[in-house]
Amino acid sequence: MNDDSRSHPFRDSAQDVVAADQVPPTSQTRAPAYRLAFTDTDFLTREELRPVRLQLELLKPQMIMDERGIESTIVLFGGARIPAPEQTEGARTPALAALSQYYDEARRFAYLMTERSMQSYGRENVIVTGGGPGVMEAGNRGASEAGGQSIGLSIVLPHEQAPNSYVSPDLCFNFHYFAIRKMHFLMRAKAICVFPGGFGTLDEMFEALTLIQTGRMKRIPFLLFGRAFWEGVINWQALAEAGTISEEDLHLFRFVETAAEAIAAIDTWPRPL
Template identity: 75%
Template sequence: MKDEGERVFPDAHQDVETAREIPDTPQTRAPAYRLAFTDDDFLCRDELRPVRLQLELMKPELLMQEYGIDSTVVLFGGARIPEPARKDTARTQALAELSKYYAQAREFARLITLTSQKNGGRENVIVTGGGPGVMEAGNRGAADAGGVSIGLNIVLPREQQPNAYVTPDLCFNFHYFGIRKMHFLMRANAVTMFPGGFGTMDEMFEALTLIQTKRMKPVPFLLFGRAFWEKVINFEALAEAGTISEEDLNLFRYVETAEEAVEIIEAWKH
């Protein structure tokens, strides 16, 4: 009988190490001889896209399971919004004025994380896009509370470097926007939207569509800054035109402060 824990087949890591000791010959130097799962050129072929999609779905899922993350609170918002202390560096006066939402995002994440820690730190873990601006504020607030937070980065020409406040073991990098957005919402107990640009709006409308079409369970969906959102999106006009239903306007609520948002989330009845 084999001992408990004994493997029938060699561990993949063992074969990787063994392959490194193989004599250097024209045959072993050829790309065809590389182990498929260690061959970057092979894995990046267009034909392997389904495999890469699966890997991007599975890697964060498995690591979050192992870390003990059961549920999250999602914090979306603009990468260009500065912290109040640096609002003088903002490219526009409007961005400088939006710096107050950096402060609100930071405080919101701090309050949510404090409650999460009281309950073991597995529920309602803050998750952001892991970048600068409002995303940084969310991870920073969780760190202020002494807790962990998740960052879901993506490879972009700009703004792709993770901020310094994401928990390193929960800092992920993505190639596919679609898989990244799945990970934002798969564990979400609440979604918060802070002022932002195209990326923030893309995330907002996808999440709202999933809830509207009942492909995702209803959760508290909070838009920070009524004046900003009503200026950039006329939801009422959509309802008046009949392109959305009047009841769809109840899928979200406007809030102004971290305390107000936390109160709504804590009072939510599933």
């Protein structure tokens, strides 16, 4: 940060980081207590600092996306295990191989939506995925093939994988907290598209649906790709018949099969009064 960009007359923290590194090593300066608090990872990862870490994970992606001028996103949720059609030989089950059609649909949908995004200079309708393989890769891949940018919201897992290579590098974020990551999925969401997936996809889908159902989030286009899959794993009508959800809740989402159907559904989605 240079002097012209500062809104205060005080010495900049980045300057002190450099200065602290130049202090001669002594028994005092090598001690952990001497480290600047905001450069001391041992201190920042202490249990008592959890509220600070939560705030940092909220702020960092928020500030970067604000600086990039990103105003709205199109969310793609979906399974990491769904292969690209050319990779179905290695699929765990024949059913999983058959779901590869949704890799292609996610890729096509992201391509078309990114073309729209570029009409607003990449500020609106930016594709955001979890940054991983499978459907997530397909979404970032389609955006890249359209010549646009896309966001990846990765999270540290025991079986850690690098983000897929199609995420825009300067919009590739990494999280420790699932809750903050899910907030960033939804904070700018203009539409939510859910492709077949497992526990993670179900978790993301139901949290978003709950927020909309309870009025904690505006109603936006909510699309489930693959009616046969979703009706096979969830008996939606049984929930309504049991009274655990209302009949009206079944209208919070629509089933689609193709990218073209999804875009048509978004374009015709009832706007709030």
